[in-house]
Amino acid sequence: MSDKAGKRFDLATQGRICVLCPNMCRYLCPVASVEKIETTSPRGKATLALGLGRGEIAFSEGEAAALYHCATCKICREWCPSNVDLPEVTRELRERAAREGMAPPAVRNLAERLIRDRSLHGPAAALAAEGASRYRQLVSPGAKVLYFAGCSTATLQPRVVAATLRLFEAAGVKVARLQTEECCGLPLDVLGFREEAAAFARGLAAAVEAGGYQTVVSGCPMCTQVMKDRYPALGVTLRADVRHVAEYFAGLAEEGALGGPAGKRDAGPPVGVVTYHDPCYLGRYQGVYDPPRRLLTGVAGLALVEMERHGELAACCGGAFTTDTVRPGTATSLASRRIEEAGRTGAGTLVTACPHCLEMLGPAGKGLAVRDIAEALAERLGVLPRRSA
Amino acid sequence: MDEASDQAAPAGLEAGLARAASARRPLPDGLVARLAAAAGPGHVLTAAPDLRAYSRDSWTVASLRVLHGRPLPLPDAVVLPGSTGEVAAVVKLLYDSGVPIIPFGGGSGVLGGTIALTGGVIVDTKRLDRVLEINEVGLHVTAQTGILGVDLETALGRAGYTLGHFPQSIDVATLGGLIATRSAGQFSTKYGCIEDMLLAVEAVLPEGRIVRTKLTARAATGPDVKSLFIGSEGTLGILTEATLRLHPRPEKRLGQAYEIGSFEEGLEAIRRVMRTGFRPAVVRLYDPFESAHFGENVAQGKCLLIFVSEGPARLVDLELEVVAEVMAAFLARELGPEPGRRWLARRNVVSGLPEFMSQGLVVDTLEVAATWDGVTALYQTITERMRAVKGVVSASAHSSHSYTQGTNLYLTFLALGPDGETAEDVYQRIWRAAMEACLEAGGTIAHHHGIGLQRVPWAAAEHGTSLEVLRRVRRALDPKGLFNPGKLFADPAAPGPGSDAGEVG
Numbered sequence: 041m042s043d044k045a046g047k048r049f050d051l052a053t054q055g056r057i058c059v060l061c062p063n064m065c066r067y068l069c070p071v072a073s074v075e076k077i078e079t080t081s082p083r084g085k086a087t088l089a090l091g092l093g094r095g096e097i098a099f100s101e102g103e104a105a106a107l108y109h110c111a112t113c114k115i116c117r118e119w120c121p122s123n124v125d126l127p128e129v130t131r132e133l134r135e136r137a138a139r140e141g142m143a144p145p146a147v148r149n150l151a152e153r154l155i156r157d158r159s160l161h162g163p164a165a166a167l168a169a170e171g172a173s174r175y176r177q178l179v180s181p182g183a184k185v186l187y188f189a190g191c192s193t194a195t196l197q198p199r200v201v202a203a204t205l206r207l208f209e210a211a212g213v214k215v216a217r218l219q220t221e222e223c224c225g226l227p228l229d230v231l232g233f234r235e236e237a238a239a240f241a242r243g244l245a246a247a248v249e250a251g252g253y254q255t256v257v258s259g260c261p262m263c264t265q266v267m268k269d270r271y272p273a274l275g276v277t278l279r280a281d282v283r284h285v286a287e288y289f290a291g292l293a294e295e296g297a298l299g300g301p302a303g304k305r306d307a308g309p310p311v312g313v314v315t316y317h318d319p320c321y322l323g324r325y326q327g328v329y330d331p332p333r334r335l336l337t338g339v340a341g342l343a344l345v346e347m348e349r350h351g352e353l354a355a356c357c358g359g360a361f362t363t364d365t366v367r368p369g370t371a372t373s374l375a376s377r378r379i380e381e382a383g384r385t386g387a388g389t390l391v392t393a394c395p396h397c398l399e400m401l402g403p404a405g406k407g408l409a410v411r412d413i414a415e416a417l418a419e420r421l422g423v424l425p426r427r428s429a
Numbered sequence: 430m431d432e433a434s435d436q437a438a439p440a441g442l443e444a445g446l447a448r449a450a451s452a453r454r455p456l457p458d459g460l461v462a463r464l465a466a467a468a469g470p471g472h473v474l475t476a477a478p479d480l481r482a483y484s485r486d487s488w489t490v491a492s493l494r495v496l497h498g499r500p501l502p503l504p505d506a507v508v509l510p511g512s513t514g515e516v517a518a519v520v521k522l523l524y525d526s527g528v529p530i531i532p533f534g535g536g537s538g539v540l541g542g543t544i545a546l547t548g549g550v551i552v553d554t555k556r557l558d559r560v561l562e563i564n565e566v567g568l569h570v571t572a573q574t575g576i577l578g579v580d581l582e583t584a585l586g587r588a589g590y591t592l593g594h595f596p597q598s599i600d601v602a603t604l605g606g607l608i609a610t611r612s613a614g615q616f617s618t619k620y621g622c623i624e625d626m627l628l629a630v631e632a633v634l635p636e637g638r639i640v641r642t643k644l645t646a647r648a649a650t651g652p653d654v655k656s657l658f659i660g661s662e663g664t665l666g667i668l669t670e671a672t673l674r675l676h677p678r679p680e681k682r683l684g685q686a687y688e689i690g691s692f693e694e695g696l697e698a699i700r701r702v703m704r705t706g707f708r709p710a711v712v713r714l715y716d717p718f719e720s721a722h723f724g725e726n727v728a729q730g731k732c733l734l735i736f737v738s739e740g741p742a743r744l745v746d747l748e749l750e751v752v753a754e755v756m757a758a759f760l761a762r763e764l765g766p767e768p769g770r771r772w773l774a775r776r777n778v779v780s781g782l783p784e785f786m787s788q789g790l791v792v793d794t795l796e797v798a799a800t801w802d803g804v805t806a807l808y809q810t811i812t813e814r815m816r817a818v819k820g821v822v823s824a825s826a827h828s829s830h831s832y833t834q835g836t837n838l839y840l841t842f843l844a845l846g847p848d849g850e851t852a853e854d855v856y857q858r859i860w861r862a863a864m865e866a867c868l869e870a871g872g873t874i875a876h877h878h879g880i881g882l883q884r885v886p887w888a889a890a891e892h893g894t895s896l897e898v899l900r901r902v903r904r905a906l907d908p909k910g911l912f913n914p915g916k917l918f919a920d921p922a923a924p925g926p927g928s929d930a931g932e933v934g
Contacts, residue, residue, distance in 0.1 A: 047784075057783040059492065059495055059496060060492045060495075060783035060787055061780070061782075062537050062539070063535070063536065063537065064601055067577050068600075076553070076555040076556050076558070076575075077479065077482070077507070077509065077553065078483050078507075078533075078536055079478055079479045087485075088478050090495065091481060091498075097481070098477075102476050103477065106478050120780075121780035122784055348583075384587075
């Protein structure tokens with residue numbers, strides 16, 4: 041987890057500090073920058089949380105809704121000299137909203153669907169059957185490394201799954217997949233359904249333990265974040281080393297397992313200049329900023345040009361489960377803005393490392409190719425056929 | 430100690446809020462629906478969390494009230510128009526209905542200027558957020574007034590320009606708010622304050638009419654209408670567009686700091702620098718208390734003086750050379766460029782205020798100004814009087830905006846305020862001590878924060894005989910007294926809800 045140095049206040053004090061601050065981070069808050077209203081500015085949410093927490097405001101659906109108007113991107117904490125972690129300050133109230141049936145209808149619907157299907161985009165069992173036949177040649181039952189694609193990648197981005205498995209193969213790493221890959225629990229955890237999230241976490245931890253896996257690798261930063269940081273808070277122990285794809289392959293590349301720079305291998309024609317979008321859950325949550333960049337420049341041999349806002353202050357694409365569930369319009373506005381920013385770099389391709397960012401940014405792309413890092417890397421290493429932009 | 434300063438004051442706030450509350454009237458039937466038709470559905474807010482969020486700005490009293498769960502007046506609705514036409518339609522609807530109208534930008538004002546004293550409708554301008562034109566030949570920019578200062582500056586930076594306006598609130602405040610509160614930026618000694626930058630405005634007048642002033646480099650065509658809106662604090666209408674001067678991005682920026690023997694010597698040194706005709710962008714002198722807390726190893730009792738120069742490289746080098754010559758006459762010790770760099774890096778960090786206040790202390794800043802011949806006496810009088818108030822832990826000052834004729838004093842105080850009532854009481858005692866001391870010493874009661882609600886009790890003494898002119902202008906433009914009632918200066922002759930609410934502070 042990103043461990044921003046500096047002051048530490050307990051959550052209650054953090055909430056009070058945020059209420060008393062002149063809202064100095066509002067310009068960075070993605071939700072405030074789109075919605076424009078005080079209620080969903082950082083200070084507005086802290087003020088509401090204080091009033092709800094003290095019972096000065098009746099807890100009802102309308103009052104609770106603003107607590108979900110947060111991208112949970114943590115850019116406010118990154119900026120905050122007092123290290124106020126607003127998504128954490130408001131977490132307990134989202135949990136109360138979920139518990140008491142006060143969460144917004146869209147949130148309740150998502151939770152119900154997820155609990156029913158065990159996966160975000162359709163029944164997990166159906167996915168399992170499809171995946172087993174499609175990737176049979178690339179997985180090794182009994183391997184000690186588990187590739188956990190995550191339900192969004194597995195369902196919506198099969199090419200990213202193929203790319204990642206090809207990268208494992210290229211690096212000479214035998215990798216296994218779960219017979220049935222269910223949700224990691226993050227969406228429910230973020231939306232306030234703590235117990236339900238813990239149940240998913242226990243299921244995954246048990247599956248990892250049963251398979252004897254030593255390492256879990258996922259290309260979804262939300263999956264890796266919840267496993268690394270939130271499972272302990274949910275009372276779940278996951279006995280494996282958890283790595284995001286970018287971290288894992290950057291480590292292998294340092295050991296020389298991926299070859300590179302790509303020019304030395306059959307990398308195909310250059311794809312031009314790329315820019316990189318830091319997913320909130322990979323950068324600010326897990327502190328993973330350099331590995332994807334090292335892969336893009338050092339291994340893939342690409343020219344990287346940064347956006348105005350990158351690294352710790354990278355702008356959110358809108359793809360967290362809060363914003364895009366309760367305010368899809370806000371989320372798509374954020375994606376469009378990020379694409380505009382990427383466009384200003386002059387890069388022909390925008391690379392990211394998160395299936396949710398990919399789903400947000402891809403449709404907003406307007407001629408800019410948007411790729412997952414595994415796909416970009418596999419193409420440059422010549423282990424995945426190139427596709428046109 | 431002055432006896433008057435020891436009295437709880439202005440305790441009138443509570444009574445004033447009660448009086449203002451009694452002036453509240455429910456919104457006319459169907460008005461919310463008509464507002465939604467004018468501004469678009471989804472841009473009119475009436476839910477309880479929204480009204481609470483808009484019940485405050487960054488006024489310390491409002492913050493204390495939220496912290497301690499004490500009441501603040503709520504607006505009846507909030508509307509966010511998306512164009513000048515929508516602003517005009519909304520304003521006309523409200524004015525015709527006799528509903529108080531409170532313009533709202535970033536909510537970063539520190540004097541309660543956006544508190545909906547008598548209820549009414551807050552008109553939030555933040556959807557007016559576009560840069561309309563960067564004119565590179567004429568060297569001016571036109572933008573809608575709901576854009577945040579930082580977003581405007583970022584857009585200008587991309588094009589190779591700067592406004593040169595860097596108030597501490599730049600990340601929070603809107604352009605309209607910066608104009609309506611008569612703001613000053615940290616680089617004001619070179620670039621001037623907002624009144625030196627504004628070339629033209631578009632505004633919606635209280636009855637809903639749109640007016641534009643002519644864009645020109647200069648005009649001798651009578652009194653200057655655009656200037657009416659500078660510092661109008663939402664009482665004369667709503668600014669919707671503004672055109673401001675631009676500057677090419679500076680080629681070089683360099684700081685130079687000194688340790689000087691005393692605050693008085695520092696002020697004298699700045700005065701002499703200002704007489705040379707050179708204009709370092711930043712000139713900041715901290716009194717011994719603040720210098721000791723700056724972390725720059727300034728000897729006890731001595732003062733830190735920071736200059737930052739920017740512009741063409743040759744000018745920067747020459748300017749700092751001239752500064753060095755002036756400083757040599759004061760035997761000031763050179764501290765190099767680092768203190769200036771560190772100040773630049775941390776200049777907008779205000780975390781000490783909320784952190785101290787979250788621990789039961791009362792912290793605030795206030796700013797006054799004086800001509801060079803009176804500033805030393807003002808510093809001594811005002812800090813002594815503030816320190817004499819029971820509960821005060823510290824009262825200190827720095828000078829941060831200098832002119833040929835004088836400078837400002839930016840005062841910071843810290844006091845004990847363990848519960849809401851005590852906190853507000855000590856807060857108001859300190860303010861009263863400061864404002865009375867300032868007036869006695871011949872200072873100006875506000876340099877760049879404005880009047881808002883907090884300074885209303887001293888506005889009449891500040892303006893003297895000129896107050897009547899301002900009141901007549903306000904009355905002429907807003908005959909019903911509906912625009913931001915109770916703020917800036919009270920108008921007893923206005924028939925609307927603003928008529929007596931102005932006495933509340």
